[in-house]
Amino acid sequence: xxxxxxxxxxxxxxxxxxxxxxxxxxxxxxxxxxxxxxxxxxxxxxxxxxxxxxxxxxxxxxxxxxxxxxxxxxxxxxxxxxxxxxxxxxxxxxxxxxxxxxxxxxxxxxxxxxxxxxxxxxxxxxxxxxxxxxxxxxxxxxxxxxxxxxxxxxxxxxxxxxxxxxxxxxxxxxxxxxxxxxxxxxxxxxxxxxxxxxxxxxxxxxxxxxxxxxxxxxxxxxxxxxxxxxxxxxxxxxxxxxxxxxxxxxxxxxxxxxxxxxxxxxxxxxxxxxxxxxxxxxxxxxxxxxxxxxxxxxxxxxxxxxxxxxxxxxxxxxxxxxxxxxxxxxxxxxxxxxxxxxxxxxxxxxxxxxxxxxxxxxxxxxxxxxxxxxxxxxxxxxxxxxxxxxxxxxxxxxxxxxxxxxxxxxxxxxxxxxxxxxxxxxxxxxxxxxxxxxxxxxxxxxxxxxxxxxxxxxxxxxxxxxxxxxxxxxxxxxxxxxxxxxxxxxxxxxxxxxxxxxxxxxxxxxxxxxxxxxxxxxxxxxxxxxxxxxxxxxxxxxxxxxxxxxxxxxxxxxx
Numbered sequence: 001x002x003x004x005x006x007x008x009x010x011x012x013x014x015x016x017x018x019x020x021x022x023x024x025x026x027x028x029x030x031x032x033x034x035x036x037x038x039x040x041x042x043x044x045x046x047x048x049x050x051x052x053x054x055x056x057x058x059x060x061x062x063x064x065x066x067x068x069x070x071x072x073x074x075x076x077x078x079x080x081x082x083x084x085x086x087x088x089x090x091x092x093x094x095x096x097x098x099x100x101x102x103x104x105x106x107x108x109x110x111x112x113x114x115x116x117x118x119x120x121x122x123x124x125x126x127x128x129x130x131x132x133x134x135x136x137x138x139x140x141x142x143x144x145x146x147x148x149x150x151x152x153x154x155x156x157x158x159x160x161x162x163x164x165x166x167x168x169x170x171x172x173x174x175x176x177x178x179x180x181x182x183x184x185x186x187x188x189x190x191x192x193x194x195x196x197x198x199x200x201x202x203x204x205x206x207x208x209x210x211x212x213x214x215x216x217x218x219x220x221x222x223x224x225x226x227x228x229x230x231x232x233x234x235x236x237x238x239x240x241x242x243x244x245x246x247x248x249x250x251x252x253x254x255x256x257x258x259x260x261x262x263x264x265x266x267x268x269x270x271x272x273x274x275x276x277x278x279x280x281x282x283x284x285x286x287x288x289x290x291x292x293x294x295x296x297x298x299x300x301x302x303x304x305x306x307x308x309x310x311x312x313x314x315x316x317x318x319x320x321x322x323x324x325x326x327x328x329x330x331x332x333x334x335x336x337x338x339x340x341x342x343x344x345x346x347x348x349x350x351x352x353x354x355x356x357x358x359x360x361x362x363x364x365x366x367x368x369x370x371x372x373x374x375x376x377x378x379x380x381x382x383x384x385x386x387x388x389x390x391x392x393x394x395x396x397x398x399x400x401x402x403x404x405x406x407x408x409x410x411x412x413x414x415x416x417x418x419x420x421x422x423x424x425x426x427x428x429x430x431x432x433x434x435x436x437x438x439x440x441x442x443x444x445x446x447x448x449x450x451x452x453x454x455x456x457x458x459x460x461x462x463x464x465x466x467x468x469x470x471x472x473x474x475x476x477x478x479x480x481x482x483x484x485x486x487x488x489x490x491x492x493x494x495x496x497x498x499x500x501x502x503x504x505x506x507x508x509x510x511x512x513x514x515x516x517x518x519x520x521x522x523x524x525x526x527x528x529x530x531x532x533x534x535x536x537x538x539x540x541x542x543x544x545x546x547x548x549x550x551x552x553x554x555x556x557x558x559x
Contacts, residue, residue, distance in 0.1 A: 038114070043175065052125070053081055055079055056079055073137065076133075079132075084125055086121050088118070092117060093142065093174075100136040103132070103133045117181075144170060152169070154306050167239070168307065180237070182234055189234070189358070190232065191231055195207040196224070201221060201222055207240070209315075210298060229297045233313065236313035253296070254291070268322065271322040290352040308320065311347045311354050311372075322341075332394075349375035354368035357457055362413055366459070380392040394549070400426075406483075434474075487505065489504045490553070491556075501534060514528075519542055
């Protein structure tokens with residue numbers, strides 16, 4: 001049976017929305033704001049106090065005290081002066097406090113405006129020079145309300161008899177400044193980072209990159225030094241604290257041996273050792289489709305946490321209860337989503353789309369989520385065949401709301417609709433149909449990760465790349481599916497001569513190639529409808545459908 005025949009009813013279905021609890025794990029709640037505040041602008045804009053300096057390196061030192069739920073420490077920020085200026089913006093969210101700032105041993109005045117802190121530098125900042133500033137901070141960071149969507153710090157207890165602490169950070173959308181001071185805007189990443197986390201004995205901290213050393217302190221604490229040697233986005237930085245058991249394996253990948261490290265609670269070790277084996281299959285599939293894993297020097301970690309999971313760079317967090325599917329459910333309702341672990345696959349897919357290729361502005365969050373949701377389709381295809389992958393991505397349309405555009409508002413820290421997941425994935429699936437050559441499509445996806453390797457990007461860059469590499473006129477498709485909430489409807493009329501058709505419920509001038517299915521087992525025809533009527537000559541037509549690989553609704557209208 002063809003994929004078209006099997007899934008035809010879906011093509012004309014007005015789909016329902018997912019509940020908040022069933023959205024894939026990737027940051028704070030995707031909610032529409034009715035009005036923006038001064039604070040939103042300070043958080044979401046590349047302000048003059050941010051753009052005159054370029055991040056080079058963070059050395060974040062943080063002491064975590066579970067008994068009073070406090071974080072305290074220091075961040076040493078190394079930067080290069082791009083143009084002369086004397087005021088630097090550092091972000092740290094209330095109720096955390098920026099206690100002190102100094103440069104070359106000299107204390108500096110701080111003016112606070114909400115969660116933005118403006119530090120006046122005494123030393124002349126000369127273009128081309130490399131400088132360092134140190135900030136001290138402390139307080140009780142916001143407690144995560146519904147991690148990872150509404151994040152902060154999760155203070156949990158192990159469910160075994162020990163009731164040991166189980167602590168983790170998650171902060172996409174909300175911002176990393178919820179628990180540490182930084183330049184909290186996505187456009188600028190440090191080239192490297194050292195994360196030093198001090199925790200009470202006998203707890204372990206797991207953060208990003210490779211563990212360089214563990215220092216035992218006189219006050220019955222230990223400091224874990226994690227070195228990140230690749231650029232890292234701010235929300236990708238994480239702290240995970242528990243009495244972990246850990247083991248290492250090696251994956252022979254496209255760029256050589258890759259160290260895999262796994263961390264689980266002692267009571268879950270046996271289940272984790274089985275479930276976490278899917279990481280190797282994931283790496284094999286995604287390296288084939290997207291190119292080499294982007295962070296070989298930093299390794300790959302899968303870390304158990306007390307929430308669902310998150311794409312922290314080289315330190316992917318996991319809370320899917322060692323079950324296939326999404327907490328045991330299939331978001332596509334086709335059965336294919338129960339054949340693999342959603343969190344291992346989806347969150348690891350973000351290593352290519354989010355951590356390697358990173359949006360500059362959260363309004364372009366679709367770059368992370370559409371490609372990664374689409375990676376679920378490719379993973380299914382690699383394991384179970386092309387029809388299975390197509391069934392999966394088409395099945396996920398049941399979760400599309402069509403409530404608002406996928407691209408959000410710029411410069412105010414505003415993400416677009418949650419449809420960036422599966423509406424975006426189906427848009428990419430449509431583009432693949434237009435390319436019509438699977439090897440070419442694979443090279444385009446690999447080329448994305450090579451062209452924009454370790455970069456922050458805009459929607460315009462990604463659109464331009466896809467238009468150029470596919471050779472297709474994709475701008476109307478991007479405008480319709482990313483910037484408009486409506487799903488195009490193919491209106492058609494059956495006539496004695498054939499079928500007349502046009503697009504409705506869409507932007508003026510919208511056009512894209514689609515495949516028409518004429519009659520139940522009749523011919524398939526590629527046509528390129530527009531918003532004006534066209535006619536396809538074909539006698540004896542009784543039924544018209546759009547091939548289910550295209551996310552377009554159909555409607556028969558009167559002659």
